[in-house]
Each structure stands twice: as structure tokens, then as C-alpha cells.
Amino acid sequence: MAFASKSPWVIHYDGSSCNGCDIEVLATLCPGFDGERFGVINTGNPKHADIFLVTGSVNEQNIEVVREIYNQMLEPKVVVACGICACSGGVFHDCYNVIGGVDKAIPVDVYAPGCAVRPEQLIDAIVAGVAKLDEKAAALKAARKGA
Numbered sequence: 001m002a003f004a005s006k007s008p009w010v011i012h013y014d015g016s017s018c019n020g021c022d023i024e025v026l027a028t029l030c031p032g033f034d035g036e037r038f039g040v041i042n043t044g045n046p047k048h049a050d051i052f053l054v055t056g057s058v059n060e061q062n063i064e065v066v067r068e069i070y071n072q073m074l075e076p077k078v079v080v081a082c083g084i085c086a087c088s089g090g091v092f093h094d095c096y097n098v099i100g101g102v103d104k105a106i107p108v109d110v111y112a113p114g115c116a117v118r119p120e121q122l123i124d125a126i127v128a129g130v131a132k133l134d135e136k137a138a139a140l141k142a143a144r145k146g147a
């Protein structure tokens with residue numbers, strides 16, 4: 001098990017969420033649901049983060065911000081779309097400025113639908129993300145050995 005699996009650091013970005021999903025992300029990290037028991041630490045620095053939690057849909061204004069945060073994260077990294085807006089645009093999918101889900105901007109590894117997404121779902125998504133992180137770390141290591 002890699003060190004990131006034991007203590008995945010997450011960064012949270014509110015795309016164009018109504019804030020419902022953001023409250024649930026915070027609840028996930030607070031003592032009530034206690035994401036920290038899985039070693040999950042919240043960071044504001046993309047360079048320190050392993051898992052990118054995005055709420056809300058991607059629109060004309062935030063698409064470059066989402067890409068910029070993602071590009072600043074080091075490999076291996078995982079993206080979790082938190083809530084149905086982040087998965088597909090949700091109820092805002094046909095708004096004039098909405099492009100769609102987070103996967104319109106960056107690759108998404110785990111989809112956690114729901115309106116709002118529940119902390120239990122987010123914990124499941126982070127655990128699934130950690131498994132993906134391990135897979136990616138192993139692939140990177142193999143690629144470096146082969147290079």
C-alpha cells in the first residue's frame with residue numbers, strides 16, 4: 001500500500017455548485033462523518049493533493065480554473081465528480097453558460113451522483129479513488145522501470 005493510500009490528501013473546488021454538495025463535502029471531512037479516520041486530509045494546495053473533489057458543473061467561466069488546478073496536481077492523481085451537477089450538469093445542464101459535467105474539462109475517475117451527494121457516498125467515492133490512485137501509482141512505477 002502506497003503512502004497516498006494511507007493518507008490521501010484532497011482538494012475541493014466548487015465549480016458552479018448551489019453549495020448543497022459543498023456542505024456535504026465539508027460534512028464528510030468534519031467529525032460527524034470523520035473522513036479523517038481514513039487518513040483523508042483537506043488541503044488548499046493542488047501540489048499537495050492526491051484527489052480532486054469537484055462540485056457543480058463546468059461552465060464558460062470556470063473551465064480553465066478546473067483545468068489549472070488539475071494540471072498543478074502531481075501524478076498520480078484522481079478526480080471525483082461530487083454530485084449530479086459535477087457528473088453531468090444535473091439540473092443546470094441546459095443553462096446557457098453550462099458546458100456539462102467535470103469530464104468536459106478533465107478526466108474523471110469516480111462519479112458520485114446525488115443531489116445533494118451524501119457524505120456516505122463521498123466516503124465510498126474517496127475509497128474508490130484511493131484504489132485508482134494505487135493502480136495509477138503502480139502503472140507509473142512500471143512505466144518508469146520500463147523507460
Ligand code: SF4
Binds near residue numbers: 082114115
Ligand atoms: S447536485 Fe444538487 S446539491 Fe449538488 S450542486 Fe447540484 S443542485 Fe446543488
